[in-house]
Amino acid sequence: MAESTSSPQAKRSDATRNAILAAARERFAADGYERATIRAIAKDAAIDPSMVMRYFGNKEGLFAAAVAVDLKLPDLRSLPRQEVGRALVNHFLDMWEENEVLTALLRVGVTNQDGARRMQGIFRDQLLPVARQVCPDPEQAPARAALVATQLLGLALTRYVLRFPPAVGLAREEAVAWLGPTVQRYLTAPSP
Amino acid sequence: MAESTSSPQAKRSDATRNAILAAARERFAADGYERATIRAIAKDAAIDPSMVMRYFGNKEGLFAAAVAVDLKLPDLRSLPRQEVGRALVNHFLDMWEENEVLTALLRVGVTNQDGARRMQGIFRDQLLPVARQVCPDPEQAPARAALVATQLLGLALTRYVLRFPPAVGLAREEAVAWLGPTVQRYLTAPSP
DNA sequence: CGCGTAGGCCAACAACCGTTGACATTCGAT
DNA sequence: ATCGAATGTCAACGGTTGTTGGCCTACGCG
Structure with a gap:
C-alpha cells in the first residue's frame, strides 16, 4: 500500500477522476444539466464515456460529486x-x-x-x-x-x-x- | 373571406394555435427549454406533434411565439x-x-x-x-x-x-x- | 352536388442520449 | 516472470427527440 507521490493514498485513477470532475463542472456551468452530455464531458476529459459511469454510477451521481458547495461563510x-x-x-x-x-x-x-x-x-x-x-x-x-x-x-x-x-x-x-x-x-x- | 364569429379574421385554426401556445407556455415554465418536448406540448394541446411544426416552423419558433413579454410598466x-x-x-x-x-x-x-x-x-x-x-x-x-x-x-x-x-x-x-x-x-x- | 384546400393524423427517419457489458491493456505485488 | 486487479476502450442497446412527408378528412364555395 505504498504510494509514490506525496499526498496520502494517491491512486492513479484520481487523475482521471479529477479530470472528469473538472470537465463536468465546466460543462454544467456552461450548458446546464440537460445539455451537458456525458459524452461531451468525457471528451473534454479525454476518456471514454463509460469511465464516467464506472466512477460516478450515473449522471445524477456525477452532478452530485461535481457540484459540492461550501460557501465558507465567515463568522x-x-x-x-x-x-x-x-x-x-x-x-x-x-x-x-x-x-x-x-x-x-x-x-x-x-x-x-x-x-x-x-x-x-x-x-x-x-x-x-x-x-x-x-x-x-x-x-x-x-x-x-x-x-x-x-x-x-x-x-x-x-x-x-x-x-x-x-x-x-x-x-x-x-x-x-x-x-x-x-x-x-x-x-x-x-x-x- | 367572410367569418362567422365576432373577432376579425377568426380562422378555425386559431383555436388549436392558441391551445398549442398555452400548452407551450405551461411546459416551458414548468420544465425549461430542453425538457419541454414538442411531443409533450402537443399531447397537452390534444393535437399531433407535426401540427406544432406546421404552425411554428421549429421549436425555437414555438418558443419565440409563446413567450412574448410586455411588462406593461406604468409611467x-x-x-x-x-x-x-x-x-x-x-x-x-x-x-x-x-x-x-x-x-x-x-x-x-x-x-x-x-x-x-x-x-x-x-x-x-x-x-x-x-x-x-x-x-x-x-x-x-x-x-x-x-x-x-x-x-x-x-x-x-x-x-x-x-x-x-x-x-x-x-x-x-x-x-x-x-x-x-x-x-x-x-x-x-x-x-x- | 362536386371539388379544392386547409386542417389534422400517422409512420417513419436520422441523430443523439444515458447506459451496459464484453474485451483489451497496464500496473503492482508476489 | 506471473497472476490478479485496476484502468481503459469499443461497440452496441433501447429510448427519446426534433423533424419530415405522405395520406386522410371535412369544411366552404361554385
Missing part, C-alpha cells in the same frame, strides 16, 4: 455590526469568481428539481445559520436570510448567467457599495 | 417620487402571478442563450426607459436599472423558481415593504 460576530452587509457581498463575489461551481449549481437548479433542492439545502445549512448570528430576533432569521438570498442570487443571475451588460460592467466596489447597505438592512434593520 | 412620472420603489415591486409581483410567461422566460433564459438574449432585450427596451424617467443623472440609468433588475429577478428566482420556503412564505405586503425601499434607493438615491 460575522467577529465583525463590527455595520460591516456585515458589505462583508457578505464581498465574500459572495469572491465565491462566484473563484470557480464555476456556483454558476453550475444555479444553472442546474433552475431547470432541475434535484438541483433546486440542493440550493435549498445550501441556503438552509449555510446562509441561514449566519443570519441567525446577526438577526435581532432569531425568529425572523429565515425571512431575513431569504431576503438576502434574493439580492445576492439576483446579482449572480444578472451578472454571471444572464450577463446583462450593465450588471457585468459594475465594478466590484460599486456592487459592494450599492448592495452592501441592502443586505445590511435585510439582516439587521427593524421590521418595516 | 412613473405620474407618481409621487417616494412611491416609485413600492409601486414597481407591486407591479412586478402582479406580472409574475398573472400568468406563467415570466417564469417560462426565466427558466429558459438561464440555460438557453437565445432566451438570455430575449431577457436582455426586455431589460433594455422596457425597464431601462422607465429608469431613465426617474433617475437623477440619465447617464447612470443603465447601472441603476441593472441594480433594480438584480433585486426583482432575485425575488422571482427564489420565490417562483427555486421556491425557497421562506421566500415563498413572504406575504405580498412584506415583500413590498422590504424590497420597495431597496428599489427606491437604487433608482433615486445619490451614488454611494
Whole structure:
C-alpha cells in the first residue's frame, strides 16, 4: 500500500477522476444539466464515456460529486455590526469568481428539481445559520436570510448567467457599495 | 373571406394555435427549454406533434411565439417620487402571478442563450426607459436599472423558481415593504 | 352536388442520449 | 516472470427527440 507521490493514498485513477470532475463542472456551468452530455464531458476529459459511469454510477451521481458547495461563510460576530452587509457581498463575489461551481449549481437548479433542492439545502445549512448570528430576533432569521438570498442570487443571475451588460460592467466596489447597505438592512434593520 | 364569429379574421385554426401556445407556455415554465418536448406540448394541446411544426416552423419558433413579454410598466412620472420603489415591486409581483410567461422566460433564459438574449432585450427596451424617467443623472440609468433588475429577478428566482420556503412564505405586503425601499434607493438615491 | 384546400393524423427517419457489458491493456505485488 | 486487479476502450442497446412527408378528412364555395 505504498504510494509514490506525496499526498496520502494517491491512486492513479484520481487523475482521471479529477479530470472528469473538472470537465463536468465546466460543462454544467456552461450548458446546464440537460445539455451537458456525458459524452461531451468525457471528451473534454479525454476518456471514454463509460469511465464516467464506472466512477460516478450515473449522471445524477456525477452532478452530485461535481457540484459540492461550501460557501465558507465567515463568522460575522467577529465583525463590527455595520460591516456585515458589505462583508457578505464581498465574500459572495469572491465565491462566484473563484470557480464555476456556483454558476453550475444555479444553472442546474433552475431547470432541475434535484438541483433546486440542493440550493435549498445550501441556503438552509449555510446562509441561514449566519443570519441567525446577526438577526435581532432569531425568529425572523429565515425571512431575513431569504431576503438576502434574493439580492445576492439576483446579482449572480444578472451578472454571471444572464450577463446583462450593465450588471457585468459594475465594478466590484460599486456592487459592494450599492448592495452592501441592502443586505445590511435585510439582516439587521427593524421590521418595516 | 367572410367569418362567422365576432373577432376579425377568426380562422378555425386559431383555436388549436392558441391551445398549442398555452400548452407551450405551461411546459416551458414548468420544465425549461430542453425538457419541454414538442411531443409533450402537443399531447397537452390534444393535437399531433407535426401540427406544432406546421404552425411554428421549429421549436425555437414555438418558443419565440409563446413567450412574448410586455411588462406593461406604468409611467412613473405620474407618481409621487417616494412611491416609485413600492409601486414597481407591486407591479412586478402582479406580472409574475398573472400568468406563467415570466417564469417560462426565466427558466429558459438561464440555460438557453437565445432566451438570455430575449431577457436582455426586455431589460433594455422596457425597464431601462422607465429608469431613465426617474433617475437623477440619465447617464447612470443603465447601472441603476441593472441594480433594480438584480433585486426583482432575485425575488422571482427564489420565490417562483427555486421556491425557497421562506421566500415563498413572504406575504405580498412584506415583500413590498422590504424590497420597495431597496428599489427606491437604487433608482433615486445619490451614488454611494 | 362536386371539388379544392386547409386542417389534422400517422409512420417513419436520422441523430443523439444515458447506459451496459464484453474485451483489451497496464500496473503492482508476489 | 506471473497472476490478479485496476484502468481503459469499443461497440452496441433501447429510448427519446426534433423533424419530415405522405395520406386522410371535412369544411366552404361554385
